[in-house]
């Protein structure tokens with residue numbers, strides 16, 4: 001009876017349990033859906049995961065059929081923000097779970113370990129915190145475990161060894177601590193092991209040697225110590241060994257290459273490894289990159305390296321490597337000429353002591369960088385160097401090379417960087433340097449070079465850095481030098497240059513460093529120098545300059561250091577210099593200056609010695625050794641009168657100049673209409689509705705680029721292959737019309753390289769459209785949030801500088817300040833060269849002369865809106881500065897201010913504020929900087945200063961916010977700092 005009824009019930013039970021399973025799986029997924037707070041693709045799930053459809057048709061869900069059970073769930077790359085519901089543990093047939101590249105946060109639910117069939121778990125790049133639950137290590141079918149780029153902490157437990165089927169374990173970029181457990185040796189199937197950028201310490205366990213299937217091991221950027229287990233060099237499957245930036249010590253085994261036939265990458269730089277580089281390294285014949293720099297390796301560089309036919313990059317700098325025979329030819333270089341693919345050879349800063357052999361000319365044409373600086377090289381540079389016709393960078397700085405710079409360098413037409421400073425080279429500067437079309441860094445300082453600076457130097461328009469300091473140059477300064485319009489650094493100090501400093505410098509605008517000190521220049525300081533408003537360090541010290549310090553130097557707003565000491569300058573120190581906000585060093589000692597030392601601005605902080613030995617300087621402050629200004633009372637009285645007179649005069653002047661201004665503008669406009677340029681004709685050309693309709697394929701969906709509150713933008717293709725963007729305004733909404741008119745008006749008036757240009761307009765009573773420049777790279781929003789799009793740190797900085805320049809122009813470069821009012825990532829467009837342009841002037845405000853603020857109805861976008869704008873509708877340029885600050889934060893965190901993570905007490909701003917300055921790594925966009933990345937710390941510092949700047953842009957009180965001039969300057973400085981870091985030589 002019991003059996004009979006069981007038999008009878010069995011189909012029912014099965015039936016019931018199947019249908020229950022589906023409902024339960026459905027409710028599990030619905031629970032997951034309800035956990036999702038938001039995300040760019042949130043609405044997709046909201047629509048697609050519909051209760052009326054079978055879950056097996058849902059996006060990202062894969063079922064095994066029959067029976068219909070969920071076997072795979074892939075909702076990666078959807079920018080979803082959510083915690084994970086424990087219910088997920090109910091999807092008991094799940095084989096693969098992929099949540100990568102989202103913003104899941106909170107702890108990993110213990111219940112995930114109820115998924116006995118799970119083979120692949122991918123949680124890459126989320127914000128999970130806490131420990132990995134121990135029960136996870138019972139998932140014995142797991143083959144792929146990817147938890148990299150989260151905020152997980154704690155030890156990696158011994159139980160990891162229970163995952164006996166594990167093939168891939170990616171745990172990098174988390175906060176795991178403790179040592180690597182010996183249990184890892186039980187993962188016999190393991191092929192990929194990555195634990196870089198954690199806080200792991202202690203030795204690498206010997207047990208790692210038993211991982212006989214291991215192909216890639218990455219343990220970089222931890223605090224691991226002790227030797228690399230010798231047995232690891234017997235894992236013949238290894239392709240990649242990367243353990244950079246640890247404290248590993250000991251030697252490389254002499255047989256290291258015998259059992260590593262598959263090794264391609266050997267990266268062990270920045271450790272404490274000692275001993276020789278084994279000859280056997282070249283038995284790993286597939287080696288592609290060897291980076292062993294910054295260790296304590298000694299002995300000679302093995303000749304056997306010449307057998308590596310695939311070698312691309314060899315970095316050995318910063319060790320104790322020597323030459324076989326001291327003071328003889330560096331024969332290892334001869335061996336390396338046999339590597340047909342060698343591209344990057346850096347052996348600088350080793351005590352090599354030797355000569356460059358003529359065979360140096362035999363390197364393969366693939367060689368791009370050859371750096372042998374600081375190696376005690378002796379002898380001459382062989383003529384054969386000129387055979388390296390494809391070399392981009394040659395650095396032989398800081399050696400004892402003598403003789404002339406070979407004339408054969410004229411053959412090196414691809415040279416971009418030539419650094420021969422700090423040698424005993426003599427003779428004149430070779431003329432043929434002027435014929436190098438790509439030369440950007442020329443460094444020939446601290447040698448014995450003599451004679452003139454050739455006038456042809458002005459032809460080398462590719463130059464960015466020209467260092468000829470501390471030589472015996474004795475000509476006048478060729479005026480052509482000032483036409484190097486992209487030059488960033490010019491150092492001609494400590495030579496015997498004479499004559500005038502040219503007035504003619506209108507081209508050199510981007511320079512940040514100019515040092516002309518310790519020469520024999522005799523002229524006055526040209527007024528024109530004031531236009532170099534990017535210059536940060538400027539020295540004219542120890543010359544014979546006369547005349548007064550020009551007022552115009554007060555316009556060099558980026559100046560940090562100005563040294564005019566030891567000249568024959570006379571007159572007063574211009575008070576205009578008080579405007580130099582960033583000035584931290586100012587030296588005018590040993591001149592013939594007189595009058596009162598300014599006491600405002602940066603002058604409050606200068607030490608008296610910087611004013612010493614002048615004819616009649618006095619100070620209102622109490623400087624020792626500088627006279628106190630006499631007749632203080634009288635002077636004050638005089639000054640008051642002076643102020644009154646000045647303000648009256650200035651007022652009068654203003655009135656006059658204003659009428660002059662409007663007269664000239666009117667006149668100019670009239671002139672323009674009399675003689676329109678071809679450009680203007682093009683701008684005025686009108687397009688008909690029919691033409692636009694045709695070009696946009698009847699305003700089709702396919703051509704829709706985007707839509708906003710008042711308008712939609714379409715791509716228009718004209719017959720001649722030209723693309724424009726057409727912005728069609730929605731006239732049903734009252735604002736659409738106003739918005740059109742405002743934007744038309746604004747854009748026709750404003751011209752700046754970082755504002756979108758209006759090409760034409762089409763307007764009749766029921767259709768209004770603007771024809772705009774088409775930005776083929778879409779918006780900053782796309783680049784931050786779309787799959788497959790990525791901007792690196794320099795690109796992000798550049799775009800933000802573009803936006804800042806546009807704002808600076810709007811706020812300070814127009815007759816009346818223009819306030820954009822709606823700055824956000826979707827309003828920043830990128831052209832084909834990735835140059836940023838601000839667009840959408842629909843709610844722009846124009847401030848009249850008298851009002852620096854206006855009151856208005858709020859239309860701006862939440863999250864980017866300054867508090868005073870949101871609360872009171874007060875608009876001033878400070879509103880844009882606030883939005884810009886938020887934009888900066890978003891660009892570098894890849895978190896929207898409206899992210900659901902924020903709300904209540906926590907805002908994007910307060911979140912960042914809480915993490916500054918020490919925990920920036922927790923807030924920076926995790927895709928921006930990766931494990932094993934070069935200059936990780938420096939880049940972090942750079943981002944940290946960007947966040948600090950963003951903080952200053954977003955302070956509560958509008959009057960305490962920075963203005964765009966300072967923001968732009970500050971950002972450019974940050975950029976320079978990062979350029980100088982990235983320009984160094986760590987990476988292959």
Ligand SMILES: *[C@@H]1O[C@H](CO)[C@@H](O)[C@H](O)[C@H]1NC(C)=O
Pocket residue numbers: 258280282283307
């Ligand atoms: C290593 O390479 C050298 C030179 O190519 C060769 O003579 C030697 O037999 C190789 N050793 C092993 C163990 O493969």
Ligand SMILES: *[C@@H]1O[C@H](CO)[C@@H](O)[C@H](O)[C@H]1NC(C)=O
Pocket residue numbers: 361383384385386387408
């Ligand atoms: C290499 O340079 C030397 C010295 O300048 C020259 O004699 C030789 O012809 C050059 N070889 C080639 C292949 O250009």
